[in-house]
Amino acid sequence: MSAALNCNISFIGGGNMAQALIGGLISRGLPATRITVSDPVEKVRLLLTEKDVHVTDDNIAAIRDADIVLFAVKPQVLASVLKPLKGLLEGKLVMSIVAGAEIATIANLLDTNRIVRVMPNTPALVQTGAHGLYATEAVNAQDRELASQVLAATGLTIWVNSEAQIDAVTAVSGSGPAYFFYMMESMIRAGKNLGLDEKVATALTLQTALGAAQMAITSSNTPAELRKNVTSPNGTTQAALEVFDRAQISQNIQAALAAAQKRSQELAQELSESSK
Template identity: 75%
Template sequence: MNSALNCNISFIGGGNMAQALIGGLISRGLPENQIQVADPVEQIRSILQEKNIAVFADNAKAIENADVVVLAVKPQVLADVLKPLHGLFEGKLIISIVAGVTIEIIAALTGTQRIVRVMPNTPALVQTGAHGMYADASVSQEDRNLTGKILAATGLGLWVNTEAQIDAVTAVSGSGPAYFFYLMESMIRAGKNMGLDEKVAAALTLQTALGAAQMAISSDKTPAELRKNVTSPNGTTQAALEVFDRAQVSQSIQTALAAAQKRSQELAQELSDSIK
């Protein structure tokens, strides 16, 4: 990482996702003195100072010597944060992890087109994130490669072909952890209802989720094929899956993700209207 990322990275916003990226970068060998963070909250600055990170209350100071600037603030405050910095991003790559804000808006607020938009997810906090990335034709292959290396510090990064697809990424992986937590909740509750101690039901459920994910990642088989492999004819698994099918669980999941995508589009439009 030290040789692969020979650049200074500044974060505007030092919250959970920024700290996840910072922790991943440091664990992969990026020196602390190549990271700067600006945040208005003294408590956050103190946490980062304990990691030997240079922290600032002044955003302009934080990005002064940056090669890469990561925007990691809440979308509602982005315009107020960026307007005083307009014109200060020359020669810098901007990576935005701000939900719902388009590249067009960020370009207008910063005065640069050298922007990558990223939709991360919360498992980045344990370096198993899934990030969707988009950049238009004005971003060089070198900048794309650099962005990929930075995001790889906290998990998987995949490029999408259009900015509109970021809304689909939001529905699948951005909101996705909540879907799996929902299923875990239900399985734990079912185990408890069947007489298992709650801690036992929880431990079995979580380990099963981890094992199933690891199998799916490491196998050359699709999830559908893996499911068939553990479903014996007329067995216990088939009995459960038939209930899912009668309840149209698969169709409900697809409808739910479509609703998440639609809401992502609506929120982005509302945000765009408020900033303009």
């Protein structure tokens, strides 16, 4: 990430995701002195000073010397945060991890088209995030590479071909950690019901989740093939999977992700209308 290491990066909003990115960037070699964070909450600013980054509650001052400005604020305050910065982003790459904030909405509020929209997910907090990115043709290849370098500090980066696909990314990876946590909750509860101590059920479930994910990442086989490999005819795994099939778990998961995508589209529309 040599290019990113030579940039001044300003974060507008210093919450958990911003802190994850900041930690990742510093661990990759970006000097803390090149990072500025603006946040209205004093407690957040005090926490960030421990990372030796510059902190302020003045957004205009924060972006003054920035090469990259990354917006990490709540959707409901987007318009109030961006409007005072209109016309001040010339020569700067804008990145946004604001849920539901379409590029057109941000462009209208800031009067710039040099914008990369990102849908991250919370495993970025432990440097295993999955980030979906989209930008219009107004963002050149150099800027795309720069955005990728910033986000790669906390995980995988995947560019999508249309902004509409960001809603699908939201459904799959943005909300995805919650689906796996839900499965873990259910398995732990089932283990307890089967007579295991809660700590034992938890340890076995979490390690199994980790191991299965690692196998899927490193194997040349697809998840479907890996599933078949551990499913013996008339065995215990087959008995469990037959229950899943009778309950139409696969179909329900697909319906759930479609609902998440639809809600992402609705939120984007609501944010666009409220920001006018």
